[in-house]
Amino acid sequence: MAMKKVFALVDCNNFYASCERLFRPELNDKPIVVLSNNDGCVIARSNESKALGLKMGDPHFKIKDMLAKHKVHVFSSNYTLYGDLSHRVMTILQQMEPEVEVYSIDEAFISLPYTPGRSYSNYARYLKEKVRQCVGIPVAIGIGPTKTLAKVANRLAKKNAQYAGVFDITDHGQLDDLLANYDVEDVWGIGRQSAQKLKMRGILTARDLRDADDVWIRKRLTVTGLRTAMELRGIPCIPLELVQPGKKSIISSKSFGRPVSTLADMKEAVATYLSTAAEKLRGQGSAAGAVQVFISTNTFNPNQPQHVQSMMASLPSPSSFTPHLLKAALHCLESIFKPGYQYKKAGVMLVEIVPAHCQQINLFDLVSTENPELMQAVDRINQKWGSQTVQLAAAGLAKTWKMVRSHKSPAYTTNWSELPVVNAIS
Amino acid sequence: MMKYKLGSSISGVYGLVKKGKIPLPLFSCGVSAGFPSPADDYIGQQLDLNDLLIKNPAATFFVRVAGDSMTGVGINDNDILVVDRSLEPVHGKIIIAAINGELTVKRLVKTDTSCRLMAENPNYPPIEITEDLTCVAWGVVTSVIHQFC
Numbered sequence: 001m002a003m004k005k006v007f008a009l010v011d012c013n014n015f016y017a018s019c020e021r022l023f024r025p026e027l028n029d030k031p032i033v034v035l036s037n038n039d040g041c042v043i044a045r046s047n048e049s050k051a052l053g054l055k056m057g058d059p060h061f062k063i064k065d066m067l068a069k070h071k072v073h074v075f076s077s078n079y080t081l082y083g084d085l086s087h088r089v090m091t092i093l094q095q096m097e098p099e100v101e102v103y104s105i106d107e108a109f110i111s112l113p114y115t116p117g118r119s120y121s122n123y124a125r126y127l128k129e130k131v132r133q134c135v136g137i138p139v140a141i142g143i144g145p146t147k148t149l150a151k152v153a154n155r156l157a158k159k160n161a162q163y164a165g166v167f168d169i170t171d172h173g174q175l176d177d178l179l180a181n182y183d184v185e186d187v188w189g190i191g192r193q194s195a196q197k198l199k200m201r202g203i204l205t206a207r208d209l210r211d212a213d214d215v216w217i218r219k220r221l222t223v224t225g226l227r228t229a230m231e232l233r234g235i236p237c238i239p240l241e242l243v244q245p246g247k248k249s250i251i252s253s254k255s256f257g258r259p260v261s262t263l264a265d266m267k268e269a270v271a272t273y274l275s276t277a278a279e280k281l282r283g284q285g286s287a288a289g290a291v292q293v294f295i296s297t298n299t300f301n302p303n304q305p306q307h308v309q310s311m312m313a314s315l316p317s318p319s320s321f322t323p324h325l326l327k328a329a330l331h332c333l334e335s336i337f338k339p340g341y342q343y344k345k346a347g348v349m350l351v352e353i354v355p356a357h358c359q360q361i362n363l364f365d366l367v368s369t370e371n372p373e374l375m376q377a378v379d380r381i382n383q384k385w386g387s388q389t390v391q392l393a394a395a396g397l398a399k400t401w402k403m404v405r406s407h408k409s410p411a412y413t414t415n416w417s418e419l420p421v422v423n424a425i426s
Numbered sequence: 427m428m429k430y431k432l433g434s435s436i437s438g439v440y441g442l443v444k445k446g447k448i449p450l451p452l453f454s455c456g457v458s459a460g461f462p463s464p465a466d467d468y469i470g471q472q473l474d475l476n477d478l479l480i481k482n483p484a485a486t487f488f489v490r491v492a493g494d495s496m497t498g499v500g501i502n503d504n505d506i507l508v509v510d511r512s513l514e515p516v517h518g519k520i521i522i523a524a525i526n527g528e529l530t531v532k533r534l535v536k537t538d539t540s541c542r543l544m545a546e547n548p549n550y551p552p553i554e555i556t557e558d559l560t561c562v563a564w565g566v567v568t569s570v571i572h573q574f575c
Contacts, residue, residue, distance in 0.1 A: 025562065026527025091484035134485035134512045136564075413487060419506065422522055423530040424493030426550065 004114035005236065006143060006170060008124060009150040010093060010131075012086075013138045013158070013165075015106035016044035019085050020075050022136040023412050023420040031072040035060055038255050038404050039076055076405035084413045088135045096127060101240045109147055111240045124166045143168040147238045148231035151188040152179070152206065179207035179232065189228040194221055206232055247284065252277035253347020257404040259298070260343045266295065266333060268396030273348040274329045275392055278322045279382070281350055282375060287318035289352030291325055293332035298344035307343075309336045318354050321370040322378075325350070326392060479569050485512035487565065489522065489529070496520070496531055498546030505572045507531065509565035522564040525553065529564060 012018060016034040021027050031048035035041065042058045052070055054063065060074075067074055086105045094100045099111040112120065124141040131139050142154025149169050156178065157167035169175060185195035187206050197220055203209050209217075210232035218226045227237040252273040260266055270293060281288055294310035311332040319325060329348055381390045388395070410418035480486045491505045499520065501507065507522070515521045517536040522529055523543060532543035532553070541555040555561045 023529070024527075025524035025529065025564070028527070088484040095484070134482070136511065416488075419488050419490040420529065421492045422489045422507065423528055424491050424495040424501065424503070424545075426493075426495065426530065426553075 006112045006114045006120060006145060007147050007150040007236070007240075008110040008112060008120070008127075008141055008143045009103075009147070009154040010108045010110065010127065010139050010141050011154050011158070012089065012106035013140055014044055014046055015086075015137070016075075016077065016082055017046040017049075018137050019078070019082050020073075020409055021046075022085065023409075027073055031070060032075065033067065033072055034075045034077055035407065036077060038257060039406060040255070043077065074407050076408040078409050078411070080411050080414050081409065085135060085137060089131055089137055089139070092131055092134050093127070096130065099240055099242065101242060109150065109240055114145075119168075119171070121166050121168045121171060124168065125164075128165060138165070140165040141167075143170060145170055145234045146231035146236045147240075148188050148228055149234065152182060152232075155182075155186060176207060179210060180205050182206040184209050187228060187232070189224060190221075194225065197221070247280075247286075248351075248353055250277045250280050250288070250350045250353070251347060252280070253294070253345065253349075254403050255345045256343070256401045258401060260346075260401045261339070261341060263334070263337050263339070265396075265401050266337055266343065266346060267330060267394060268399060269346050269401050270329055270333050270348060271326055271392050271394035271396070272388070272399065273346065274326050275322055275388070275395055277348050277350050278320065278325050278375075279379060279387075281353070282320045282356075282379060285356050286353045287320045287356045288315070288325065288350035289318040289354065290314045290350075291328040291332065292349040292351060293329050293336070294347050294349070295333070295336060295343050296345045297341050304342060305340070307338055307341045311336050312351070314352075318352065319370060320356055321372070321375060322392065324370065326394060330394070479508050480510075481568075482510060482512045486510050489531075491531060491570075495545040495547045495550040496533075498548075499533075500572070501531065501546070501567075501570050502572060505570050507567045508569045508571070510568050511565040513566035513568070515563040515566055520567040522567065524560075524562045524564050526560055531567065534563075 017032045020032060020034065027046075029048065030046070031052055031054075032044075032046040033042050033049050033054060034044035036043045039060050041060060042054060042056055042063070045054050045056070049072055052066075052072070054066075054072070066072075082105060089106075090100065090102050090108055093108055093110065097110050097112070101109040101111075103109055112123075120143045124143060128139055128141055131137060140154055140157040142150050142152065142157050143166075144150040144153045153167045153169040156169075157163045157165055160167075169178070172178060182205055184190055184198050184203055184205055185192065187209065190198070190209070198204075198209065201216075201220075203212055209229055212229060214226060214229070217229050221228070230237050254273070256269070260269065274291070290312055292310055292312040294308075296308040297304060297306050299306060299308065313328040313332050315324060315328055378390050382388065410420075412418060412420050476483075487509045489507050489509055491501055491503060491507060494503050501520075509522050513519075515523075515534055517534060519534050520531065521534050522531055523534075524530075525543070530543070533546060535542045535544050535552070543553040543555065543561070545552070553559070
């Protein structure tokens, strides 16, 4: 008989905002927002900002005055910092528990053995405090017999101050009432479109979905929807994934800080994005069989002439050697680029990804011109000294098209020259 | 007729019979000069500063010092401090504390009746932790790195 399990979902509170507060304790109760790439729109808010009515996705230019009026602290996204702090949170969890699935940058599922009568809340509070002490990031923990119910519990832990950030749904007498007051759209795995389908059928709450007819669910929401309903019933159907499968495609793309109209600048950008993607490719031990490049003007500006196009080129054999991938990428770019347009964004996608050792020998490629040792050396240097320390000449040095991030906080934990400073003057 | 006298006689001629292999010992260390090193039995690990200075990497942060209030214990302006958040800030420890929101390095002095943050430089007075002072422990300083060149 398989060991019965209980699931805990650990979710960091307002993660990016909390990261910005770690080395700025004076901001602990102040309104903060974090902006997306190119300082476009709001992607994170502290609770104080939420209270001011600021919403996810609010464009920065629209709320600038309001931010100044309420003295809201604005940060550009600092993914280097967020990635490092996320890794630390996950490491602390993994030190405490053997079965941790890192679900996203700020969420992890933990599988715990089921012991009747055990207070998971006490243990969860202990875990929560451990993360706060070691990494300074506040989290909420929800516990349930399935991942889906753990997610419900987590949301309730966050929304209700009386739970103090920890809620165990297995311990709660009125599970029925809780699910009856839980909007079906908020259930994990139910997106907006599915929720609309369900609401038209009179299924408005999690309880309604739980009690709905299996055959109907299977038909309208596929087997994935049925799994969700069963999980709501307390039957675990979604196992913990302890080993992250390698990515099936790798994208590197960003919007430009200023519009780009020359082929020379576009080539620089594509070369830079290609290098980043290739680094990730090698990092997961893979090779790519094809490269796709896409370019786009600003589709939000209808007054400008629009050009959006992409092209894919296959490689003679799968490769992780940047110069070969670049050749294919630049070939695509030269084929689709049109002069006279103000391009706003470009991107590179590496597809047909296979494990590096599976590269087949190509009839016309008997002598490999690849140089894996060169790539290894470049990757090591860039890891040590910062990304793009060694880069392709094609990627350009000036990079005048680069992303605008005027409010970025320092790389506190990854750069010796940007360490946080402590006062020894008082 | 010439007679040849042989100095030694050939007692017999035998054919060679190949029977099997005789394994020879292979030296597990490099034999560059042709002799085993007396140090072979005592090989230790190479020294790594991370092992010495960082016990819990996920909870360890580096910070830079600005000022001279802690020179008495060898913490100078521009030094780097190794800070471990997983250690308990107890009496006698040098800690990083957020005093009114500002990260500061001090020694923690706790008695039954009072709680103080002391400098290690006679030019700086102790800070008494009272009701109106928000003071939150940020981490414990485990070592200081001072680079001469």
